Amino acid sequence: MDDLDEMNSPVSPISPQKRRHHDLSQDDDEDEDALAEFAMDEDGDQDDDFDGGDGEDDDDVDIDMGNSGVFSPVVADRDRDKTHIVSFTVHAVPAIVETQTREANHVATLLGTQPEHAATLLRAFRWNKERLIDLYFNDPDATSATAGVILDSRKQPRPLVVPGFVCDVCCADDDDLLSLALSCGHRFCVGCYGHYVETKIKDEGESRRIQCMQRGCGVIVDEKTVEQCVGKDVLAKYKDLLLRTFVDDSDFYRWCPAPNCQFAVECHVTPARLARVVPTVTCQCGTTFCFGCGATGDHKPCTCWLVKKWLKKCADDSETSNWISANTKECTKCGSTIEKNGGCNHMTCRRCKHEFCWVCAGPWSEHGTQWYNCNRFDEKEAVEARDHQAKSRAALQRYLHYYNRYANHEQSAKLSQELHSKTEKKMSEVQANSTLSWIEVQFLRKAVDVVVDCRTTLKWTYAFAYYLARDNQTALFEDNQRDLEMAVEQLSELLERPLEPEADKIAELKRVVQDKSVYCSSRREVVLEDTAKGLLEDRWKYNTDAQPAGSAGPSGGGSSSSA
Amino acid sequence: MSEATLKRLLKELRDSQRNEAEYVEDLHPVDDDNLFEWIAVVRGPVDTPYDGGRFEISIKVPVSYPLAPPTMNFVTTVCHPNVQFKTGEICLDLLKTAWSPAWTLQSACSAVAMLLGQPEPDSPLNVDAANILRCGDTRAYRSLVRMYVELHAMGSSNDE
Numbered sequence: 001m002d003d004l005d006e007m008n009s010p011v012s013p014i015s016p017q018k019r020r021h022h023d024l025s026q027d028d029d030e031d032e033d034a035l036a037e038f039a040m041d042e043d044g045d046q047d048d049d050f051d052g053g054d055g056e057d058d059d060d061v062d063i064d065m066g067n068s069g070v071f072s073p074v075v076a077d078r079d080r081d082k083t084h085i086v087s088f089t090v091h092a093v094p095a096i097v098e099t100q101t102r103e104a105n106h107v108a109t110l111l112g113t114q115p116e117h118a119a120t121l122l123r124a125f126r127w128n129k130e131r132l133i134d135l136y137f138n139d140p141d142a143t144s145a146t147a148g149v150i151l152d153s154r155k156q157p158r159p160l161v162v163p164g165f166v167c168d169v170c171c172a173d174d175d176d177l178l179s180l181a182l183s184c185g186h187r188f189c190v191g192c193y194g195h196y197v198e199t200k201i202k203d204e205g206e207s208r209r210i211q212c213m214q215r216g217c218g219v220i221v222d223e224k225t226v227e228q229c230v231g232k233d234v235l236a237k238y239k240d241l242l243l244r245t246f247v248d249d250s251d252f253y254r255w256c257p258a259p260n261c262q263f264a265v266e267c268h269v270t271p272a273r274l275a276r277v278v279p280t281v282t283c284q285c286g287t288t289f290c291f292g293c294g295a296t297g298d299h300k301p302c303t304c305w306l307v308k309k310w311l312k313k314c315a316d317d318s319e320t321s322n323w324i325s326a327n328t329k330e331c332t333k334c335g336s337t338i339e340k341n342g343g344c345n346h347m348t349c350r351r352c353k354h355e356f357c358w359v360c361a362g363p364w365s366e367h368g369t370q371w372y373n374c375n376r377f378d379e380k381e382a383v384e385a386r387d388h389q390a391k392s393r394a395a396l397q398r399y400l401h402y403y404n405r406y407a408n409h410e411q412s413a414k415l416s417q418e419l420h421s422k423t424e425k426k427m428s429e430v431q432a433n434s435t436l437s438w439i440e441v442q443f444l445r446k447a448v449d450v451v452v453d454c455r456t457t458l459k460w461t462y463a464f465a466y467y468l469a470r471d472n473q474t475a476l477f478e479d480n481q482r483d484l485e486m487a488v489e490q491l492s493e494l495l496e497r498p499l500e501p502e503a504d505k506i507a508e509l510k511r512v513v514q515d516k517s518v519y520c521s522s523r524r525e526v527v528l529e530d531t532a533k534g535l536l537e538d539r540w541k542y543n544t545d546a547q548p549a550g551s552a553g554p555s556g557g558g559s560s561s562s563a
Numbered sequence: 564m565s566e567a568t569l570k571r572l573l574k575e576l577r578d579s580q581r582n583e584a585e586y587v588e589d590l591h592p593v594d595d596d597n598l599f600e601w602i603a604v605v606r607g608p609v610d611t612p613y614d615g616g617r618f619e620i621s622i623k624v625p626v627s628y629p630l631a632p633p634t635m636n637f638v639t640t641v642c643h644p645n646v647q648f649k650t651g652e653i654c655l656d657l658l659k660t661a662w663s664p665a666w667t668l669q670s671a672c673s674a675v676a677m678l679l680g681q682p683e684p685d686s687p688l689n690v691d692a693a694n695i696l697r698c699g700d701t702r703a704y705r706s707l708v709r710m711y712v713e714l715h716a717m718g719s720s721n722d723e
Contacts, residue, residue: 211663
């Protein structure tokens with residue numbers, strides 16, 4: 001493998017970072033982590049988000065064949081770009097500043113203006129370079145006037161001593177008074193300008209729309225002028241505010257929502273595409289969030305507008321859901337009050353030893369490994385409900401069915417914090433009882449991570465399923481969902497089980513847990529991949545509950561739901 | 564900053580005595596020792612129900628003037644969508660966010676007088692007046708305003 005890589009390197013277009021992940025995925029069995037980072041495309045080009053693994057990933061094959069063109073390149077499944085992962089780039093502040101300068105300089109050369117004027121124009125157009133250039137060449141004067149710029153390179157704002165000048169604001173008329181005028185020609189003394197700009201920046205948090213002091217004059221005070229009239233700390237704040245507006249204004253940038261995080265994520269998913277793509281991104285600080293709606297966490301496979309609808313519905317029905325999601329349930333056999341304190345749905349009553357399922361309260365013996373069937377709502381009952389009252393009751397029941405499972409996974413994912421500390425203890429126990437080293441017991445922690453990821457996905461699959469119309473696609477989706485849920489419950493149960501200290505039992509445990517983790521990950525991959533492809537292809541049909549939102553949601557959403 | 568403020572206020576006083584602005588009949592400090600409290604009298608714009616009325620405005624100048632806007636209140640009772648009926652508080656963007664140091668007390672008074680003729684019922688301080696205007700009942704609005712103008716803003720200048 002090393003030889004191959006060396007042969008490749010002169011012709012390979014892959015950047016060093018990418019290559020590292022590539023190698024990892026070749027020799028590491030558990031390449032799930034690498035996959036996530038794999039998505040961080042260096043060039044951030046929006047066009048290769050979704051076209052399979054062509055182009056740059058197939059270098060191993062090209063070398064072997066010598067002349068390409070006869071055979072189409074063969075790409076291993078795991079090297080293919082995943083449909084449900086979008087490419088994005090994480091930027092630190094200096095890189096963003098550089099991008100801004102580069103864009104401004106580019107526009108400045110195109111329009112033949114000063115970079116600071118180009119920056120003001122760009123800000124007025126929310127950094128949409130194409131639109132700015134388009135409009136500017138149609139009507140340069142009107143475009144720059146609306147943006148608050150007078151493009152006249154002869155009039156550079158510079159502190160000057162003008163004989164006989166009296167400042168209109170402070171009425172100073174000293175002979176050596178320095179004064180400033182923007183390209184509009186309204187002249188004020190440097191001191192007043194400084195105070196004015198400082199109040200705007202410090203008190204009002206204004207940056208890109210500080211106008212000339214003359215009343216009725218809309219010319220914007222540009223960066224160069226601000227630099228000339230305020231102190232260092234105010235200037236720093238001004239630059240910071242400008243930077244914020246750059247990221248806030250741009251459709252392709254978003255700040256990481258984590259507290260005190262300084263990174264911004266660039267992702268080329270336009271708001272119009274949000275009905276078909278869920279752009280989940282991960283910041284360098286480790287925070288996962290949705291680029292589309294800014295919500296923290298991964299809400300795949302639900303699209304942003306479905307998430308919004310679902311959360312609103314949950315909040316509206318809070319009374320009922322409060323009642324239903326109350327933390328305790330009664331044992332179906334002896335009636336003891338039971339609180340769920342772990343992730344697994346397999347409950348055993350301490351008092352009567354009755355085993356039942358937490359979700360449906362049915363006996364656990366009916367939830368065997370072969371025919372686990374606790375995740376789909378039996379809609380036959382809804383059909384049987386003839387009269388209106390029964391129908392509305394069925395609707396509520398249907399909602400509660402999905403809500404219960406949604407809330408249940410959410411709760412379990414929250415309890416994972418506890419599971420983490422428990423696992424930590426278990427890991428040291430395993431180390432003490434066997435010959436395994438610290439690195440060899442990491443499988444337990446990884447398994448917990450897998451469980452948490454899968455539960456988050458499962459949680460949102462229930463919100464998704466609530467809005468799906470009943471057809472064959474949905475049945476397939478529910479099968480995938482059930483497979484994942486069953487696998488997760490089994491893995492979860494393995495992790496909850498008390499440790500047996502014998503060495504061979506531990507080896508057995510490691511094998512089983514690793515098998516299950518890999519299986520869970522692959523099931524999750526299947527669910528995400530299938531739903532993401534379905535969204536892209538407009539394959540999902542939404543039910544009547546989702547229809548009104550189609551029109552209220554993003555423009556693409558309307559057409560996809562009514563098709 | 565205080566010295567610059569005083570200098571500026573003195574200049575404004577000189578200017579306001581020399582040339583008169585539209586609608587502003589009188590503008591002077593409350594007493595000679597204090598340049599931070601002023602009194603103004605504006606005329607109601609012609610072709611509006613406020614025509615012929617004389618309205619007294621009290622002005623408080625902040626220390627950070629002219630960077631911060633002055634506070635203005637009607638002393639005369641005014642019925643207008645953007646004027647608080649009881650306190651005389653004025654809702655005008657110029658006196659809040661749209662203030663620029665290039666405005667003067669005189670030009671601000673002028674702008675307030677202009678506001679009388681151009682009510683903005685969508686950001687009301689006097690909801691009742693605004694509602695009448697919003698329903699499109701111009702006749703009721705005009706006669707209501709006229710009644711208050713004749714009650715409070717006509718006749719002797721110190722009717723309050």
